[in-house]
Amino acid sequence: MRRDPDTPTLSDVAEVAGVSTATVSRCLNAPERVLEQTRNRVLEAVRTLGYAPNFGARALAEGRTRTVGAIIPTMENAIFSRGIQAFQEELREHGLTLLIASSSYRPEIEEEQIRALVARGAEGLLLIGFQRNDTIRDFLSARGVPVLVAWAWQDGPAPCVGFDNRAAMADMGGEVIARGHRRLALISADPQVNDRALVRIEGLRDAMREAGLDPASLIVEPTDASLDAGGLAFRRLWERPDRPTAVLCGTDVLAAGALVMARSLGVKVPDQVSITGFADLDLARITEPPLTTMHLPHHRMGREAARMLVRMIAGEPVDSLRLDCALVLRGTLAGPC
Amino acid sequence: MRRDPDTPTLSDVAEVAGVSTATVSRCLNAPERVLEQTRNRVLEAVRTLGYAPNFGARALAEGRTRTVGAIIPTMENAIFSRGIQAFQEELREHGLTLLIASSSYRPEIEEEQIRALVARGAEGLLLIGFQRNDTIRDFLSARGVPVLVAWAWQDGPAPCVGFDNRAAMADMGGEVIARGHRRLALISADPQVNDRALVRIEGLRDAMREAGLDPASLIVEPTDASLDAGGLAFRRLWERPDRPTAVLCGTDVLAAGALVMARSLGVKVPDQVSITGFADLDLARITEPPLTTMHLPHHRMGREAARMLVRMIAGEPVDSLRLDCALVLRGTLAGPC
């Protein structure tokens, strides 16, 4: 310990106020249990000394850190930052602080970060998606850290809050097919490392099957989660001999990238090709034409996630929560030409 | 302390491995000081027990938390999330974890969050902008917590890393004026609570003065930092009898909102009005036409901020860092009609 020698401690305060450390501690944590006169004397000492409690000591003695952790793929994607913002706001109202880390969509980094946040005293963890290997699962359950999965909903024992990505994408697919499209493509994040992407692919295939189309005819174009990557994926699709008439995208970011690329290729949307997004971020409203997409209640999800995690930390049981999505028809979907 | 009785502690590990707690601690923190054979036995015990160190105890004994805090107005705005992402990545490489909070652009919340993060053991703080009242300044200096201001650069004693918002906006203004515009408007965040916005206004006035225009003729339209708010501000400007020929915006988000509104009002950009942004976010490339804006090196800033803060925490002196911005001419700026 090489702490600053002039940082005052509880016992410094106690000495100045002429009381015991117990009394000082009570003044700070349960003022009503101390005589007003004594309390004033103590608070005066606190003030003159500029005392503030030592975090480590308090955490050790009290057995809790009032801190929760969240690990998201990246803060750069608005799909996460919206929800995390709400999550943090709600946490704050419960007196909890947020420890945050990002995994860059890499499972090994996620694992490292899980360990790091737990080691930093996170009392509960918010994670994205269900995909996770057994060693880290074991670690988590051995440590008894409550984990809430967000941005995804799945029937099962693991507590989660999110959307039924599969059903939502099936809805979107149904809508596209209802417009007469038969040759569909999907620009998606890599389903190997992103289980939300995986179930969205499945959802789209469900819709095709439902409509009597061959799910195997779906062209899946996996790519990174960036604007430019979406654009490049679109170009690859467009260069195919069996060019699709509708390009669905796993996220708005990919769709926006596709749209920009279409524009620069001189392809008219939705006249020559339909494009759809997923998430209904701000950017869905600023593209031209504005993006037909699936609205996800990010804000609500973030808040609910915080509430659920608070209950889980308190040891109360929680039920997973599935939030509704809503198709938002804007300008990028039409019938095939 | 009401900790879970089956969470293993150092001495549990020590017992299982048949060594002292000191040896276990060394295995974890200075492996080279322990015989390989012993070390393996200990690590084996760590694994089977699922041991992870108790944060409070470690922080108390070691006198540090390896945690830094950042308080940003909101994570929803990509202008912050980009930089924070990079900040966190760099922090991780130094073995530090990020505690994050948001102020919603409200000084009193920022103050509360500063206290909260310091109480949670933040060893250093990243804050946005210089505006801050004295009580909280005193608190910070009394506690000796290093503070780095980011997203803004200003000559002065306070360490900071960012852009010269004033000069950058002056550049943008110069460019607009050079195209022949004389009636300028600026859609800006509220300069009362946002010092970056304030100096950007000043920068624009500098450019006007430089060009022989009356800086008082600048129409400033203050508003919230959202897409819709930008749109409404644009409409208010457009309804004025002395309609501006160029509408500069304090951020890309506002500019995108203005652009969308212009489109819905049937106003052609840049033929009837020029619009410029500030920040060069992804969304600047997806508007139609794409946005002329000021590129800010968010990523670089986030990384540098982390490096500087690490040095500050180590007690080393740091120099403020001014990063260069670059005008990006795209499609929303032209001469007046």
Place this chain on the structure above:
DNA sequence: CCACGTCATGCAAGCGGTTACATCTGCCCC
């Protein structure tokens, strides 16, 4: 063969709080 250095490990004293329990005081009532 012994003095001495090196290296691995153990012992135990903190680190700065919280809190169960003990103590003390003053008061009420029988």
Place this chain on the structure above:
DNA sequence: GGGGCAGATGTAACCGCTTGCATGACGTGG
């Protein structure tokens, strides 16, 4: 007057980890 009780405060035992110092084993050179 003494038993009992309530309320304010003090005492000290933790909480789980790090680390300076002590210990003991072993090897080396004189």
